[in-house]
Amino acid sequence: MSTVAWITARGLLGRRRFLLLLPLPALLVALAVLCRGLGVAPANWGPPVLVGLGLAVVLPVVALIVGTGVLGAEIDDGTVVHVLTTPLPRWQIVLPKLAVAIGVSAATVAVPLFAAGLLASSARLGLALAVAAALGAVAYSALFVAASLLTRRPVLLGLVYVLIWEGLLSNVVTGTRVLSIQHYVIALADRLAPTELLDTTVSVTVAAVMTALISVGFALLAINRLRSFSVAGETS
């Protein structure tokens, strides 16, 4: 484990505010247990809990907070200079940070999703959801790490994507689902464990190819942006 990854993980997990991320996954499991316990049919509670909460809210929001936290927070308070002045190639800075972001958000999201999927139908659905969410975490993290190098307000840019593009637009204009990570994750999970609970219009091939493209593309973009990164004071 490289030093950069170690520092990043400590900066992310060593703070009290990391605990603020836990209510989201806990809520996911709690709702699943509640529905299961009261004997509601999985066909009824599956879509709102698994997709509506798990894949549409918990995954992007956790990935957003973690993904912009690994690099954006350092840029925000100026300590990124200490890392940049070391004789490390830029990819050795970006990739460990990206790996930490992926690891943390995948672990935070995949575990509760596995539990919820298990309660909804079977261990297979749980595994499928966990694997798909982990793949989604890779794509989201790459996107948000790149966003924190493209703009000084990465969280807001990420929120525009999550809220307006994925939340608002892809429900109204179904064509935009081709460019929505949320629907890739749904398509992948549905392919791994075909059930009635998951429903999307994106094909599996498109989902797999686009997830890979987004992950690699935005990671390269982030490395490239860090190469010509200029340190500036806090702008208004």
Next chain:
Amino acid sequence: MPEPTGVIHDIGYQRYTGPRLGRRQVFGALYLHGVRTVFGLGRSAKAKIFPWLVVGIVVMVAAAVTAISSQIGQRVMTYAQFADSMSWLVIFFVAVAAPELVSRDLRSGVLPLYFSRPLPRADYPLAKLLALATGLWLLLGAPQLVMFFGAAFTSDGMGAVWDELLDLLPGLLYAGLWAGIFASVGLLVAALTGKRAFAAGGIVAVFLMTTPIVGTLTILPSETVNQLAGLASPSTLVQGIGIWAMRDQIVTSLDGGGPDLGPFGPVYALAAVALIAACVALLLARYRKVAAR
């Protein structure tokens, strides 16, 4: 020992003898500055991007709705329904504006400067809250005004315009309700952290995670729980009050539609009052003791 030769020169220092403005003016200045901050006025172009993006989308939707309804000759959505359909944008707007209002002051440690003025503790958060609520109300009210003018100029006769006005007023009231609830919850979350990024993420997380709770509660096998489900999320709470107090403005489809509240309409109103009161109380408690840094 030589005599000291230093002289104290009168270089013209003067005491301020003009009028000293009091608490009201401080509050007013803080409020006005807050409203300007919400929309990024008086700030760089970068600070204006996100607020005006939301304003632009909302006004464009209103203009589109007006154009469509004047073409087909009947109302597409009522003024109150407009506020409901914009809920995601309202959440985003709160996530943009609330951290700008309070998190920046916490982060740069300027609160001691504020409180060294004749400004009671409670006034600072209240002025910020009022500013955010005003901003949200303008965000939801301005498009309704666009829709009103569109409808007023295409309708025939003063009677029709008067009817439109009677529809607009509850819509504006409803927008005020949205503004009050979302501003108090959002500002409370933002006041917890000095980092704007975390504040924005936290606000969105709080608002978004509550909506699926409602979705789950409405399918539980208990009618009472189903009817009370809307209490779990701010946006459905507002909607519930709307359905209780002005049903004809929210529900327009003939087959009923909208969530069923049963006899619990007043509970929704009480819950909203309690929510705002709790948020304001917690906000005041937050600012009772603030570290300088």
